[in-house]
Amino acid sequence: MKTSEKWLILIGLITIQISVSDSQQQAKPTGDKKPQSVQDLFNTTSCIRPPYKCPHPNMQFYLYTRKTQEKGELLNTLDNDSLTYSKFNPRHPTKVVVHGFGGGRNLSPSTDMRNAYFTRGNYNIIIVDYGSLVKEPCLSQIEWAPRFAGLCIAQLVEYLQYHPVKPVPPEKIHTIGYSVGAHILGLVANYISDGKLGRITGLDPTIFFYMGNNRSRDLDHTDALFVDILHTGAGILGQWGPNGHADFYVNGGSSQPGCAHDTIFQTLSCDHTKVTPYFIESINSPHGFWAGPCSSLFSYLIGWCEPKDSEYVLMGEHVTHRARGVYYVTTNARPPYARGFPGKSRRLRSITGPYS
Numbered sequence: 001m002k003t004s005e006k007w008l009i010l011i012g013l014i015t016i017q018i019s020v021s022d023s024q025q026q027a028k029p030t031g032d033k034k035p036q037s038v039q040d041l042f043n044t045t046s047c048i049r050p051p052y053k054c055p056h057p058n059m060q061f062y063l064y065t066r067k068t069q070e071k072g073e074l075l076n077t078l079d080n081d082s083l084t085y086s087k088f089n090p091r092h093p094t095k096v097v098v099h100g101f102g103g104g105r106n107l108s109p110s111t112d113m114r115n116a117y118f119t120r121g122n123y124n125i126i127i128v129d130y131g132s133l134v135k136e137p138c139l140s141q142i143e144w145a146p147r148f149a150g151l152c153i154a155q156l157v158e159y160l161q162y163h164p165v166k167p168v169p170p171e172k173i174h175t176i177g178y179s180v181g182a183h184i185l186g187l188v189a190n191y192i193s194d195g196k197l198g199r200i201t202g203l204d205p206t207i208f209f210y211m212g213n214n215r216s217r218d219l220d221h222t223d224a225l226f227v228d229i230l231h232t233g234a235g236i237l238g239q240w241g242p243n244g245h246a247d248f249y250v251n252g253g254s255s256q257p258g259c260a261h262d263t264i265f266q267t268l269s270c271d272h273t274k275v276t277p278y279f280i281e282s283i284n285s286p287h288g289f290w291a292g293p294c295s296s297l298f299s300y301l302i303g304w305c306e307p308k309d310s311e312y313v314l315m316g317e318h319v320t321h322r323a324r325g326v327y328y329v330t331t332n333a334r335p336p337y338a339r340g341f342p343g344k345s346r347r348l349r350s351i352t353g354p355y356s
């Protein structure tokens with residue numbers, strides 16, 4: 001590993017720590033110790049413990065339905081009865097949600113996302129909770145821990161696929177991954193032996209796994225029937241792409257309105273974490289995040305793009321699976337973020353651009 005690569009990882013980790021502390025302030029406080037120094041980041045006591053077999057006690061699947069919104073049901077992929085006697089309903093849409101480092105099923109944004117879906121209707125929402133697995137990732141495992149997580153999630157997908165009472169084929173599963181979680185979903189595809197995931201939504205995939213330049217570690221359009229990616233911190237913490245069938249660059253894709261903070265780390269981390277509120281709002285938004293194609297980021301920033309009405313697509317939960325290529329979308333700086341259909345002016349224009 002080159003020195004420059006190590007620095008990139010460190011910057012990534014430090015920023016993750018900042019975003020973790022942000023989300024913990026909003027959610028419940030925990031007694032977990034955070035790394036105080038570079039030395040701590042290399043401390044391997046928080047690494048995955050053997051045996052390296054799925055299911056792993058530190059990596060659990062919690063099912064939430066409208067009837068069990070408050071308390072998830074733990075699914076045991078080694079026992080078919082576990083799903084049979086749960087509230088899982090194969091006729092309802094199934095979502096599998098993988099958070100980033102430091103997330104957890106009882107923390108925002110996982111909780112907010114569930115609330116949004118249950119406001120809308122009936123869903124089976126399975127939260128992949130590996131909070132205790134990679135709470136403070138150790139550098140010696142940062143590369144293969146996501147692979148291990150991918151393997152275990154593939155086991156969950158096959159558990160649902162071959163279930164004797166409540167089967168759901170992978171094609172009907174929508175998976176949503178935030179940050180590192182988006183990469184983990186890209187890896188799941190490598191382990192599914194029969195069929196393909198229906199949809200992977202990548203919420204600002206982070207850049208620091210890309211340094212090896214190894215495509216098989218990436219989330220890309222081959223990993224599911226439809227791959228949509230939202231970019232909010234692209235190029236710095238987020239990966240630049242485009243990588244999916246449809247890539248959405250929000251406010252230009254690399255910096256978000258309302259994200260100017262005291263330190264550069266806080267600002268970067270804010271750009272990166274803004275992606276989840278956007279996606280969550282898209283689930284029930286009456287206005288919708290309408291996104292249009294544009295020939296280049298520069299044209300978008302200076303307001304040169306006027307896509308046809310028919311070229312606009314909705315970003316987020318309700319995106320059409322026929323969307324292809326790169327789209328740009330502008331949001332408000334505060335909620336509600338969605339600005340609706342551009343209307344008469346039709347002009348796609350950044351509110352953070354150089355000439356606005």
Ligand SMILES: *[C@@H]1O[C@H](CO)[C@@H](O)[C@H](O)[C@H]1NC(C)=O
Pocket residue numbers: 033039040043044045
């Ligand atoms: C590593 O972390 C453990 C538990 O947090 C702590 O007891 C130990 O002193 C740390 N070791 C080093 C070298 O920092």
Ligand SMILES: *[C@@H]1O[C@H](CO)[C@@H](O)[C@H](O)[C@H]1NC(C)=O
Pocket residue numbers: 077078079080162163164
């Ligand atoms: C669940 O049932 C399927 C189909 O009968 C079977 O192939 C599979 O081995 C069972 N899984 C477990 C964990 O018992």
Ligand SMILES: *[C@@H]1O[C@H](CO)[C@@H](O)[C@H](O)[C@H]1NC(C)=O
Pocket residue numbers: 214215216217
């Ligand atoms: C890319 O990664 C895969 C899986 O991690 C590995 O099997 C393969 O050898 C790697 N390829 C290169 C060129 O490093």
